Amino acid sequence: MAEVPEVRDRTVPSDPAAGSAVEPGPRPPARARRTTGxxxxxxxALPFAVLFLVFTxxxxxxxxxxSLSDLRSADLLDPFGVDVVGLDNYVRLFSDExxxxxxxxxAVFVVVGVPLTMALSLLVALGLNSGLIRFRTLFRVGYYLPVVTSIVAISVVWRFVLQPDTGLANEILGFFxxxxxxxLNNETFALPTLIVMGAWRNLGFGMVIFLAGLQAIPKDLYEAATIDGAKRFAQFRYLTLPMLRPTMLFVAVITTIGYVQFFxxxxxxxxxxxxxxxxxxxxATYNQFGFGNYGYASAMGYVLFVVVVLLSIAWFKLLRNDVDD
Structure with missing residues (x-):
């Protein structure tokens, strides 16, 4: 009986190094690939785009x-009959006492609160990053806890602490x-009290960001500075602060936006x-909405938006050049 010769599969190469014997099919045209992509x-992106357009x-x-109209709550039944006043609402704002x-x-809340919050946050971050404090995790949680706690609950607790007769703050002062x-009912102390409370509440957020920035600085730089004879303050001024410029920019912008909108x-x-x-x-914007002055309140909201944008640009101009350098 004649031996049947072995039939080799032509699709599988005999030499593995020779590559596949199957010819690749024709690729779709470039225009079709771009259209598919x-x-x-x-x-x-469409679901997000629809939600963004509808809700934002x-x-x-x-x-x-x-903001360019005189829309009031009574006009909601006939919104197309509202008078268009142009920029009158914006002009009126700058004569509204x-x-x-x-x-x-x-402005006072931002000018005082933002530097105070950043300074305290950086100070706490430096202390926790130094390694000289025990139970650092416990301190991190304690400092960050007010950030994730309801601001309403925090405000209620602070109201009890600041009671004039039975509050903890005056009890401590009375001990001395x-x-x-x-x-809270004194025209001189009310705003500074809210600034201190705001700095305390937002300290944890800045602390976490600064701590991340400090831990990203290579330890070799500090070792080289120590060998060159640089003291701790010199290392902080000429090494730590320049390396923290990007972190400071982020914290400054986010903190400023939050403080401009404090409500x-x-x-x-x-x-x-x-x-x-x-x-x-x-x-004040919230009050105008409550009074039913929707057009005037919208103008207030846009002025607040412009203030946030201008302050953010100012921080970028102040710190971004050093970051790029």
């Missing part, structure tokens, strides 16, 4: 149109023979008083 990308971009544009008072209070003031503290603790000494721009 474009459709795939938009397929993934749409309301923003609608509020811009509202209550709004100017709110703008001044917000000091007669404590009525912190919960005066709303819960002082209701903007006494005598509007703690009235903020955000709280």
């Amino acid at each position: 474009w459709l795939t990308g938009w397929g993934f 971009a749409g309301p923003v544009l609608a509020s811009l149109v509202m 209550k709004f100017l008072t709110a703008a001044g209070n917000t 023979g000091v007669d404590g003031p009525n912190w 919960e503290e005066p709303f819960v603790m002082t209701q903007g008083g006494p005598l509007d000494s703690t009235l903020s721009m955000a709280y």
Whole structure:
């Protein structure tokens, strides 16, 4: 019986190093590949784009149109009959004493609160990063806990602490023979009290960011500086601070945005008083919405938005050049 010759599969090469014998199929044209990629990308992005347009971009544009009108709560039944006043709402703002008072209070809150919060956050981060403090994890949790706690609950607790007769703050001052003031009902002390509270509450956020920035600095740089005879203060000034510029920029921008929009503290603790000494721009905007002055309140909101943008640009101009260098 004749031996049947072995039939070798032509699709499998006899030499593994020779590569596959199967010829690849023709690739689709470049235009088709681009179209497929474009459709795939938009397929993934479309749900977010729709939500963004409906719930963010749409309301923003609608509020811009509202700020150019005299829309009030009574006009909601006939929104197309509202009078268009142009820039009159914006002009009116700069002659509104209550709004100017709110703008001044917000400026004080930002100018004092942001540097205070950043300085305390950096100081605590340096202490926790030094390795000289035991139970550092416990301290990190303790400092960060107010950040994730409800601001309403924190404000209520602070109101009890700052009570003029039975509050813990005045009890401590009374132990040293000091007669404590009525912190929240005194025109002189109300705003500084809210600033201290805001700095305490936001200290944990800045601490975590600064701590991450400090741990990213190579230890070799400090060792080289020590060998060259640099003292601790010199290392902090000429090594730590320059290396922390990007971190400082981020903390400054985020903290400034939060402080410009401060609302919960005066709303819960002082209701903007006494005598509007703690009235903020955000709280004044909220009040106008409550009064039904939607057009005027929208103009206030856009002024607040412009202030946030300008302050953010100022921080970038102040710190970004050093970052790029």
